[in-house]
Amino acid sequence: MMKQLSCAVAALALTGCASITGKQLQQMTVTTTQDNKEVTGIGCTLSNDVGTWFVTSPGTTTVHKSTDAMIIDCKHATLAGNSRVESSANTNVWGNVLLGGVVGYVVDRQTGAGFDYPVTAVVSMRPTASAAMPTPTPVQPVAAEPVARTTATQTPPPAATPGRTVAGAPR
Numbered sequence: 337m338m339k340q341l342s343c344a345v346a347a348l349a350l351t352g353c354a355s356i357t358g359k360q361l362q363q364m365t366v367t368t369t370q371d372n373k374e375v376t377g378i379g380c381t382l383s384n385d386v387g388t389w390f391v392t393s394p395g396t397t398t399v400h401k402s403t404d405a406m407i408i409d410c411k412h413a414t415l416a417g418n419s420r421v422e423s424s425a426n427t428n429v430w431g432n433v434l435l436g437g438v439v440g441y442v443v444d445r446q447t448g449a450g451f452d453y454p455v456t457a458v459v460s461m462r463p464t465a466s467a468a469m470p471t472p473t474p475v476q477p478v479a480a481e482p483v484a485r486t487t488a489t490q491t492p493p494p495a496a497t498p499g500r501t502v503a504g505a506p507r
Contacts, residue, residue, distance in 0.1 A: 359401075360400060360401055361398050361399065361400055361401065362398070362399060362401055362452060362453060362455075363396050363397070363398050363399075363455070364382065364396065364397060364398075364399050364406070364453055364454075364455065364456070364457060365394065365395070365396040365455060365456045365457070366380050366382070366391050366393050366394065366395060366396075366397075366408060366410070366456075366457050366458075366459060367393055367394040367456065367457075367458050367459070368380070368393040368394070368410050368415075368417060368458075368459045368460075368461050369458060369459070369460055369461065370415060370460070370461040370462070374394070375393075375412075375415065375461055376393060376394060377392060377393070377412070378392065378393045378410045378411070378412045378415065378417075378459075378461065379391075379392055379393075379410065379411060379412065380392070380393055380395075380408055380409065380410040380411075380459065381408070381409045381410075382397065382399055382406055382407070382408050383406070383407050383409075384399070384400070384402045384404045384405065384406050384407065385402055385404040386400040386401075386402045386404075387399070387400050393410065393459070399453065401423065401451055401452060401453065402423060402451065403423055403451050404423070405420050405421060405422050405423065406420070406421040406423070406453050406457070407419075407420055408420075408421065408457055408459055410459045410461065411464075412461070414463060414464055415461040415462065415463060415464060416461065416462060416464045417459045417460050417461040417462060418459065419457055419458070419459045419460075421453050421454055421457050422453075423451040423452060423453050424451060424452060425450055425451055426450060426451060426452045
């Protein structure tokens with residue numbers, strides 16, 4: 337009798353467990369904006385402590401839930417943006433706390449099943465540093481013109497010393 341009662345209590349406790357009744361995966365949609373206008377075709381990477389996923393905005397992907405934040409990093413040739421999306425406890429985890437106690441809550445935290453990310457994440461894009469600076473135009477080397485040089489040098493006449501006369505020097 338005691339064994340049957342223990343099994344019934346264990347089964348009842350497990351029904352509140354989000355890792356049993358909840359899902360460990362969820363869909364997330366990512367959109368990207370610049371100056372309050374949606375921009376499309378931006379490649380985004382979503383990552384948390386469980387894995388990494390890729391999506392082109394606007395787009396939806398299935399991610400593995402976790403208690404850690406989801407980091408979203410979006411890049412394009414001239415735009416970049418990132419966002420940090422926190423997970424929050426869903427209703428399954430609270431039912432588990434009431435019926436399953438601490439053990440079930442710990443399991444839900446480890447699997448992420450008791451937590452959800454927002455369904456939609458909006459990432460604000462900004463111009464990248466390379467887009468802000470114009471691309472330098474390559475400078476074409478110019479051939480230098482030869483400089484005319486004189487090879488003949490003229491030597492100054494010898495200086496006259498007082499009291500001496502030098503041939504060819506003015507008197």
